[in-house]
Amino acid sequence: MESDQRTIMSINVEEFLGIDKTSIPPCSICGGPSSGYHYGVFTCEACKVFFRRSAKKHHLYKCSGRENCSPDKNAIFACRFCRFAKCLDVGMSLNYIKHGRYSQEKKLLNSKRMAEIDLRKKSMMMYSISPLANFTEADEMLIGCCNILSDIHNINWEEDFPHLDCLIESAKQGVDSISYPIEQYHDVFRLSGLEVDDRRKFSGKIQQIIEYSIKRWSTNLKRIPGFNDLTEDEIFNHLRSYSDIIYVTVLALKIHNWNEGEYLTLKISDHNILIPQRKMEYFLDERDFNMRKRISNQLSKLNPTFEELTLIVMLNLLKPNENYPQLQYQYNKMILGFTRYLQSIHGNNSTARMNDIINFQSFITMETFQANKWRPSVKDYYQTIFFSEILKDFWFHPSVLQQEVTFDTSSSLTEFVNDNVQLEYFNESVSFD
């Protein structure tokens, strides 16, 4: 009954998607923000008044260059000759003046206005063509990130794990042997160093694969612009803040599958290790166990495509922070590329889908935040079963457990933010303290 709805972040997705109906094409002359449709063309206030004055008085502008000057980065057109020339070229005309609100049926303009229609088309083309360069980059970013995520999981098992059969067999034996609750196992081990079952046979083998996967993440992420000047250690450090996101990919790619009856299925190459839930409850901390199931449930509701999965991952990994400000640009590209992907798949419903995805992403952030409260208490046990130095460092490094989870309003995702769309989290039973 108590539907736990939280508004952690409210965002105007319309604006974020750049499909806000009130948004106006940029100034066709200088590229700055336009103030509307002036003399037949979308222009800014400055270019509007510049054109009017220039067209009314016959100014004899001269170009000191080669009559092909462009506005500078601040959208300031230094050369009057070229500015006026561009106005004419784009089709500004004192004869084309519009008053009042826009008509629903501009297409029914009479033939006398055909000239103006052509000019308008021209300006509309400028509007739609100029952002394309950015879009191309953004699309490439999305495709590149998808490829990287795919490459990470495209493992040549024969080459990298020549004795995989043995490894799997041993892991299965370990699973079979699990027969005591964590407390008993851990108490006995702590006091006497004895193991009441062979769970370390399982975890020890699995940790080899996890370590190997982390390595693959680090090396492949290095291919992303923004990461390529970082060392692999730096990427590793960055990555360990996002182990829950990595787990999302593990679930999404069905490497872990909680949805097959009483078993958790662990898929490694073409081997399946079936772990009865009861044994899993003996193996994982209860809160950990429950969290993983919750994530699994939410994820199957979302049922993301591979591209969407890529976005969820990159939304986290590329989140700009003070250490890596260079990620900002890549992050923006990613979001733009993904936005276009969503629009091409869902059309008008892309906003709703984007909401679902952002909700899911925030759900994960919230889970991580909650989990980091209890994780220190299970550190001992987990470091017993996952004993390699790399994994100790990865899961239980102090910086991971102490990290703040912020829903910061300065991220570029929320820069586009406004408070029109209320996001709803957890439409069912997930409750926090």
Added chain:
DNA sequence: TTTCAAGGCCAG
């Protein structure tokens, strides 16, 4: 009524 550009005003 509301929307939206034209043109005036004025400081820089």
Added chain:
DNA sequence: CTGGCCTTGAAA
């Protein structure tokens, strides 16, 4: 001359 802001009035 430039350009932000405001008033005015046309059009839907």
